[in-house]
Amino acid sequence: MDFTLKIWRQKNAKAKGKFVTYKVKGISDSSSFLEMLDVFNDQQVTKGEDPVVFDHDCREGICGACSLYINGRPHGPDDSVTTCQLHMRRFKDGDTIVIEPWRSAAFPVIRDLMIDRQAFDKIIQAGGFISVNTGGIPDANAILIPKQNADASMDAAACIGCGACVAACKNASAMLFVAAKVSHLALLPQGRAEASARVQAMVAKMDELGFGNCTNTGACEAECPKDISIENIARMNREFLGAKIGSQKKTVKAGGF
Amino acid sequence: MTNLNSKIPQGPVATKWSSYKDHIALVNPSNKRKLDIIVVGTGLAGASAAASLGALGFKVKAFCYQDSPRRAHSIAAQGGINASKNYQNDGDSVYRLFYDTIKGGDYRAREGNVYRLAEVSGNIIDQSVALGVPFAREYGGLLDNRSFGGAQVSRTFYARGQTGQQLLLGAYSALSRQVSLGNVESFTRHEMLELVLIDGRARGIIARNLVTGETERHSAHAVVLATGGYGNVFFLSTNAMGSNTTALWKAYKKGAFFANPCFTQIHPTCIPVHGEFQSKLTLMSESLRNDGRIWVPKRKEDVDALRKNKMKPKDIAEENRDYYLERRYPAFGNLVPRDVASRAAKERCDAGFGVGETGLAVYLDFAESIKRLGRNVIEERYGNLFQMYQKIVDENPYENPMMIYPAVHYTMGGLWVDYELMSTVSGLFVAGEANFSDHGANRLGASALMQGLADGYFVLPYTIQNYLADQINVPRFSTDLPEFAEAEKQVKANISKLFDIKGTKPVDYFHRQLGKIMWEYVGMARNKAGLEKAIQLIREVKAAFWKDVKITGENNEVNPELEKAGRVADFIELGELLAMDALNREESCGGHFREEYQTPEGEALRNDDEFMYVAAWEFQGEGKEPKLNKEPLEYEAIEVKQRNYK
Numbered sequence A: 001m002d003f004t005l006k007i008w009r010q011k012n013a014k015a016k017g018k019f020v021t022y023k024v025k026g027i028s029d030s031s032s033f034l035e036m037l038d039v040f041n042d043q044q045v046t047k048g049e050d051p052v053v054f055d056h057d058c059r060e061g062i063c064g065a066c067s068l069y070i071n072g073r074p075h076g077p078d079d080s081v082t083t084c085q086l087h088m089r090r091f092k093d094g095d096t097i098v099i100e101p102w103r104s105a106a107f108p109v110i111r112d113l114m115i116d117r118q119a120f121d122k123i124i125q126a127g128g129f130i131s132v133n134t135g136g137i138p139d140a141n142a143i144l145i146p147k148q149n150a151d152a153s154m155d156a157a158a159c160i161g162c163g164a165c166v167a168a169c170k171n172a173s174a175m176l177f178v179a180a181k182v183s184h185l186a187l188l189p190q191g192r193a194e195a196s197a198r199v200q201a202m203v204a205k206m207d208e209l210g211f212g213n214c215t216n217t218g219a220c221e222a223e224c225p226k227d228i229s230i231e232n233i234a235r236m237n238r239e240f241l242g243a244k245i246g247s248q249k250k251t252v253k254a255g256g257f
Numbered sequence B: 001m002t003n004l005n006s007k008i009p010q011g012p013v014a015t016k017w018s019s020y021k022d023h024i025a026l027v028n029p030s031n032k033r034k035l036d037i038i039v040v041g042t043g044l045a046g047a048s049a050a051a052s053l054g055a056l057g058f059k060v061k062a063f064c065y066q067d068s069p070r071r072a073h074s075i076a077a078q079g080g081i082n083a084s085k086n087y088q089n090d091g092d093s094v095y096r097l098f099y100d101t102i103k104g105g106d107y108r109a110r111e112g113n114v115y116r117l118a119e120v121s122g123n124i125i126d127q128s129v130a131l132g133v134p135f136a137r138e139y140g141g142l143l144d145n146r147s148f149g150g151a152q153v154s155r156t157f158y159a160r161g162q163t164g165q166q167l168l169l170g171a172y173s174a175l176s177r178q179v180s181l182g183n184v185e186s187f188t189r190h191e192m193l194e195l196v197l198i199d200g201r202a203r204g205i206i207a208r209n210l211v212t213g214e215t216e217r218h219s220a221h222a223v224v225l226a227t228g229g230y231g232n233v234f235f236l237s238t239n240a241m242g243s244n245t246t247a248l249w250k251a252y253k254k255g256a257f258f259a260n261p262c263f264t265q266i267h268p269t270c271i272p273v274h275g276e277f278q279s280k281l282t283l284m285s286e287s288l289r290n291d292g293r294i295w296v297p298k299r300k301e302d303v304d305a306l307r308k309n310k311m312k313p314k315d316i317a318e319e320n321r322d323y324y325l326e327r328r329y330p331a332f333g334n335l336v337p338r339d340v341a342s343r344a345a346k347e348r349c350d351a352g353f354g355v356g357e358t359g360l361a362v363y364l365d366f367a368e369s370i371k372r373l374g375r376n377v378i379e380e381r382y383g384n385l386f387q388m389y390q391k392i393v394d395e396n397p398y399e400n401p402m403m404i405y406p407a408v409h410y411t412m413g414g415l416w417v418d419y420e421l422m423s424t425v426s427g428l429f430v431a432g433e434a435n436f437s438d439h440g441a442n443r444l445g446a447s448a449l450m451q452g453l454a455d456g457y458f459v460l461p462y463t464i465q466n467y468l469a470d471q472i473n474v475p476r477f478s479t480d481l482p483e484f485a486e487a488e489k490q491v492k493a494n495i496s497k498l499f500d501i502k503g504t505k506p507v508d509y510f511h512r513q514l515g516k517i518m519w520e521y522v523g524m525a526r527n528k529a530g531l532e533k534a535i536q537l538i539r540e541v542k543a544a545f546w547k548d549v550k551i552t553g554e555n556n557e558v559n560p561e562l563e564k565a566g567r568v569a570d571f572i573e574l575g576e577l578l579a580m581d582a583l584n585r586e587e588s589c590g591g592h593f594r595e596e597y598q599t600p601e602g603e604a605l606r607n608d609d610e611f612m613y614v615a616a617w618e619f620q621g622e623g624k625e626p627k628l629n630k631e632p633l634e635y636e637a638i639e640v641k642q643r644n645y646k
Helices: A033-047 A118-127 A149-158 A164-168 A175-186 A197-209 A221-224 A231-249 B013-023 B045-055 B094-104 B110-131 B162-181 B246-253 B286-290 B299-309 B326-330 B337-349 B367-373 B375-393 B448-471 B482-501 B507-522 B528-548 B560-584
Strands: A004-011 A018-024 A098-101 A109-111 B038-040 B061-062 B184-187 B192-199 B201-209 B215-219 B222-223 B262-268 B293-297 B362-365 B402-411 B428-430 B611-619 B625-634
Touching: A018 A033, A033 B293, A033 B507, A098 B337, A118 A175, A118 A197, A118 B162, A149 A175, A149 B162, A149 B286, A164 A175, A164 A221, A175 A197, A175 A221, A197 A231, A221 B061, A231 B045, B013 B094, B038 B045, B038 B201, B045 B061, B045 B162, B045 B184, B045 B448, B061 B192, B094 B110, B110 B162, B110 B448, B162 B184, B162 B448, B162 B482, B162 B625, B192 B215, B192 B246, B201 B222, B201 B482, B215 B482, B222 B448, B246 B560, B262 B286, B262 B337, B286 B367, B286 B375, B293 B299, B293 B326, B326 B337, B337 B402, B337 B507, B367 B375, B375 B448, B428 B448, B482 B528, B482 B560, B507 B560, B528 B560, B560 B611
Parallel strands: A004 A098, B038 B061, B038 B222, B061 B184, B222 B428
Antiparallel strands: A004 A018, B192 B201, B201 B215, B262 B402, B293 B362, B362 B402, B611 B625
């Protein structure tokens, strides 16, 4: 198969980017999208031109590194897949394919299609954890967790942190990402102890990092490669509201004997 | 020969670890803050180590090449994690997990280490649950288990088909908390390119910032390498694209011995190769073998008809199917260990019974399970795997059997470490897949996650203290010391050397060539002539690489071609060592199969009299033959037998 590629090229974070049009030929229809880019890059290097830079690693849809905006959709035209799981049989011979990086102020471009997603790490650092140190833990079966709660928690925990939700959102909101983590932990008894502080800290960090607000368009859910549901956003809003009311009632000071 | 002191504690195997912990030196809390530890790699071993050491109060710097610690390739592990909890009341115990692991490893792992691994396995489940890992549960709210290859009990804990992801996110969350508390500093998009020694001890690293291209100097009182395995030496493997051996290889050249490099694992259930431009192989979890039956046609005419698309697998009558694992191994059937299952698939395909376009595939069939349990149950257990298969192969595995073939997956070999996980370089610790220690010649399913987290959560936090206890008066090291300057100079010189080649072929060209040689001669079946040829061919690839590789762009920018070039240069050298080790080991054991050494039934034939040792290779200088050191293995708690899964 042969394709025309319109790829966003940008030398570094400060440089001005632009679309450049290329041709790529002789692609197998069973190749993945990233393997098609490998072939393209081989051509570039052989010609002595800079290959296009993009993030990728596991190539089996789980690490969350790959991130392309393909023909106007994060992770391309298929539902419920990451770019590395997209295959060229999905396109027609001779198609023109437009490839851009995620667009969000909180995810600056590093080079070409590679972006900086450290903001997600910072949100997790703000509270996306349960505060336990290693060791001194009671037996795993000491906590009973109803299967439906464990399953719902797992549904939310399946988020791979790729950022497609932010890319899909017209406001570049990170609500689905944050809500997935808040829900994953809030649905488990181990996570309840800090649920209130967690949701407040994570939401505050999300706002501080320049992500936009949620206006309930549902684009994030539609484009999520792991089918994370926007029900999680509703759950987070309830958690957030509950936490706000709770925190106004009484502030418990830490420490002291 | 260097005397390798494995530092296994005295006493019966069951009390070694507790007795060790009772007698080690500790560092008091106020002194821990004065001690720096570098952890390279943030997979299960690295993230759990960095989080645990940070929680103890050490000052930790964690490095990863990915854009976030959460993306380390542990994330891709699907099936599960073993622990000897005996929640199922089916007769499991610490001893039995220990026994299965030693036997599964074909008696080439250390008893002391493996017993400790089995002993802490339960703590890992407790720890992970406390961190919020949503393991699968029964309706009563208790944890669910499943069985896995090579075991007769159900001891595997799982989170759908994403167990590695959930365990890693648990460790990553603990790591993130330590970052927020200021105990761990996280360096993402950084790649370690050199180890820095001061007076013979590991005291720092040189890392390249992959965004700016700058080389950075980082000092510490101890260095932990948790950089994973070297499966990408085969080019096509189930590893992530970036998984590499560079950190291990640099350490090897600085005096850390490389142990048992030829012990590599070929995983039996992967999606078959489709074409020349394929970049990686995808694993289908071994857990599928619990409900899937593996077969090929019995008759050649059926094989031909299938390849010509004249019939479908379901058209083949039951009596004309060869369920070869059930036939050869009635006791374990489809649940034999990975090495046995992989070789049996190769045997059938080599004999001309393989299916698919290339003839290099066998069927993994769920029809019977779907009939017995219903599609819903199969969907609940393996839904995401079936979906993944369908996306890649474009065929529905609920209707037609999956096609699978073995692929390179895991490397049991790695840097040699003693009981304290310290390499032959003082102060250099190695954890997880990067070390050689616990799996012997073959790793059982669901044991890699266990070992990575055991090392990081429960072993290193003790053993590293025993090393650091007499370092409390050693002040922090300045990175202006000549040792750092020299190491950085070396790194920069290597980078310039790569750019200066200005050849004609991209890095991948050489990586593919290396991979073909490795798969052909150093893959599932090896022999003397083939290995000697491989060594010759690898040397030719090395010469060609250094003459003709072409790297575009500059050093002072994001440059994936440069990153790949450095990694492939090290893979080529490691490939040669791997072949040498395979040549030296004149026996078959676990994943290492030498065609000259097999039983009349075609099973691996060990030579315990001559090869019951760990082969630890010592670097002797560029262009020189490495020196072989041997650590004899002794079995006291377990009787050494021929492995039998019949």
